[in-house]
Amino acid sequence: MTETITTRLWHEEAEEDNPFVARRCRLAGYDVYGALLPRVGWAEFLYLLFREELPEPAAARLLEAVAVALAHPGIRDPSVRAAMNAAVGRSHRAAALMAALAVGAGRLGGAAEVARAVALFGELGRDLDAWRDRARRLDEGEDESDWEHLPGFDPRTERASTPVCQALETFAKLRPGGWLGWLWAARLDLEAVAGCGLALSGVVAAAFADLGFPPEAAEMLYLFLRLPGAAAQALEQERLGWRRYPFFAEALEHLPAADYRALLQRLGERL
Amino acid sequence: MNPRERLAYFARHWPTDKGVWIPGRAVRYRERSLFDDFGDRSWMALLIYGVTGREVPEATARLLERVWLLCASYPDPRLWNNRVAALAGTVRAPASLAVAAATAVSDAEVYGARPVHRGMQFLAEVADRRADDRALLAFLRDRLRRERALPGFGRPVISEDERIPVFLAELDRAGLEETDHQRLVVRIRRLLADCGLRLKPNIVAHVAALFLDLGFTPQEGYCLVLLAFSAGILPCYLDALEKEEGMFLPLSCDCIRYVGKPPREWSR
Numbered sequence: 001m002t003e004t005i006t007t008r009l010w011h012e013e014a015e016e017d018n019p020f021v022a023r024r025c026r027l028a029g030y031d032v033y034g035a036l037l038p039r040v041g042w043a044e045f046l047y048l049l050f051r052e053e054l055p056e057p058a059a060a061r062l063l064e065a066v067a068v069a070l071a072h073p074g075i076r077d078p079s080v081r082a083a084m085n086a087a088v089g090r091s092h093r094a095a096a097l098m099a100a101l102a103v104g105a106g107r108l109g110g111a112a113e114v115a116r117a118v119a120l121f122g123e124l125g126r127d128l129d130a131w132r133d134r135a136r137r138l139d140e141g142e143d144e145s146d147w148e149h150l151p152g153f154d155p156r157t158e159r160a161s162t163p164v165c166q167a168l169e170t171f172a173k174l175r176p177g178g179w180l181g182w183l184w185a186a187r188l189d190l191e192a193v194a195g196c197g198l199a200l201s202g203v204v205a206a207a208f209a210d211l212g213f214p215p216e217a218a219e220m221l222y223l224f225l226r227l228p229g230a231a232a233q234a235l236e237q238e239r240l241g242w243r244r245y246p247f248f249a250e251a252l253e254h255l256p257a258a259d260y261r262a263l264l265q266r267l268g269e270r271l
Numbered sequence: 272m273n274p275r276e277r278l279a280y281f282a283r284h285w286p287t288d289k290g291v292w293i294p295g296r297a298v299r300y301r302e303r304s305l306f307d308d309f310g311d312r313s314w315m316a317l318l319i320y321g322v323t324g325r326e327v328p329e330a331t332a333r334l335l336e337r338v339w340l341l342c343a344s345y346p347d348p349r350l351w352n353n354r355v356a357a358l359a360g361t362v363r364a365p366a367s368l369a370v371a372a373a374t375a376v377s378d379a380e381v382y383g384a385r386p387v388h389r390g391m392q393f394l395a396e397v398a399d400r401r402a403d404d405r406a407l408l409a410f411l412r413d414r415l416r417r418e419r420a421l422p423g424f425g426r427p428v429i430s431e432d433e434r435i436p437v438f439l440a441e442l443d444r445a446g447l448e449e450t451d452h453q454r455l456v457v458r459i460r461r462l463l464a465d466c467g468l469r470l471k472p473n474i475v476a477h478v479a480a481l482f483l484d485l486g487f488t489p490q491e492g493y494c495l496v497l498l499a500f501s502a503g504i505l506p507c508y509l510d511a512l513e514k515e516e517g518m519f520l521p522l523s524c525d526c527i528r529y530v531g532k533p534p535r536e537w538s539r
Binding site for chain 1: 272274275277278280283284285286287288290291299301302324364365367368371372375521522523524525526527528529530531532533534535536537
């Protein structure tokens with residue numbers, strides 16, 4: 001008996017002379033190469049993939065803006081650094097993107113944070129007291145023990161950076177109601193609750209929530225939408241080579257375990 | 272220090288007790304010299320020291336190697352992690368990427384590395400309760416009702432676990448078969464069977480018990496099995512590589528069982 005893959009998304013009709021070659025491919029019912037390709041943009045196609053419907057123009061515009069905002073996380077972003085690390089040693093190019101994916105998957109500025117933040121919008125709603133209570137419980141280690149900060153916020157900052165505010169303003173204008181509008185209005189209150197600045201991950205999470213993407217879809221989208229910048233920076237560093245890339249030659253200080261723990265305590269780090 | 276001061280400090284300093292390469296001279300590995308102190312030790316002993324910071328007898332390292340060898344080295348490309356390596360081989364992707372991707376896939380929820388972490392947490396929680404049989408059974412039933420699974424118990428595809436007798440023989444040889452946590456696994460199995468539940472321990476329960484008996488934390492146990500699958504992964508990659516490209520279990524169009532929206536027209 002032939003084992004099959006069950007799917008709601010993808011259907012193929014085979015060429016008459018070769019069952020291993022598709023003559024027509026349909027995504028959620030639409031003919032991909034015959035009908036969609038000449039007409040739809042990248043954002044509309046992405047929306048169709050994850051929602052099984054084509055978006056209204058305003059939703060497509062928002063998703064496109066999110067894709068642009070994420071396309072280059074910045075050369076100092078850990079995921080981009082990971083890709084560049086692969087490149088300077090001339091690892092495989094896919095290794096650069098695998099490194100960017102792995103490092104971009106985390107709970108600080110990564111895809112896990114976006115997924116959790118999308119879920120938090122659903123759990124806590126627009127009730128500032130609920131957000132305050134969650135932040136307090138997190139701070140006191142009562143729940144979400146894996147999290148060292150409120151998802152969607154950056155514990156290394158005191159307020160949202162200018163680019164984060166610019167992204168939020170742009171997104172909120174494209175989608176005046178919804179989570180983005182609330183975030184735009186309540187940002188300062190939420191930052192007081194979190195004890196640190198709103199992060200791009202939080203802004204993007206609000207956009208994904210407004211677009212109706214569940215946390216797991218938001219996580220996937222965030223992972224791959226950030227790869228273009230990592231790829232371009234990796235190629236640049238590949239050309240320049242390891243000699244012109246930081247090695248942090250003087251940074252490492254190897255200490256006996258007891259001295260190390262004492263130092264971390266003095267620095268106020270978690271042990 | 273506030274966050275900004277900490278950022279400034281760590282921009283120039285990375286204090287560590289894990290080790291350092293002294294170019295052209297030596298490698299410090301935690302508190303030891305890699306070349307002087309580990310010249311006659313096994314790689315597994317070094318891995319345990321690197322992960323846990325504790326030096327173990329060579330017999331313990333050997334036992335962990337047996338766990339890797341017996342429990343995680345199945346060169347069968349139908350297994351989901353190995354299949355990633357075979358797919359990489361059939362499209363002629365590099366071996367390093369095949370191993371990396373398949374290793375990442377091995378950190379799965381229903382098999383692989385994550386059940387070890389959860390299994391250790393679960394057994395430690397049960398052990399801490401020191402409950403009598405009745406209370407323990409109530410705890411197990413409640414857990415099953417809430418999460419529909421017990422970490423380390425049950426198995427996808429089949430219910431028997433052929434690794435257990437081999438593993439227990441290894442433990443027996445090492446004198447570790449009758450330890451507290453192994454006895455706990457046997458007790459849970461008996462309680463589940465007595466009340467008609469067909470949930471049996473899989474190898475993870477026994478490995479988790481061993482790791483707890485050796486004093487490892489769940490995080491350490493998880494780290495110590497992450498690379499365990501490589502001896503199964505690489506043969507699957509090479510198996511596909513030595514055959515004609517694109518021939519690893521190809522799917523024809525009629526392998527797709529489409530259950531989505533009917534064909535529709537673009538109308539905008």
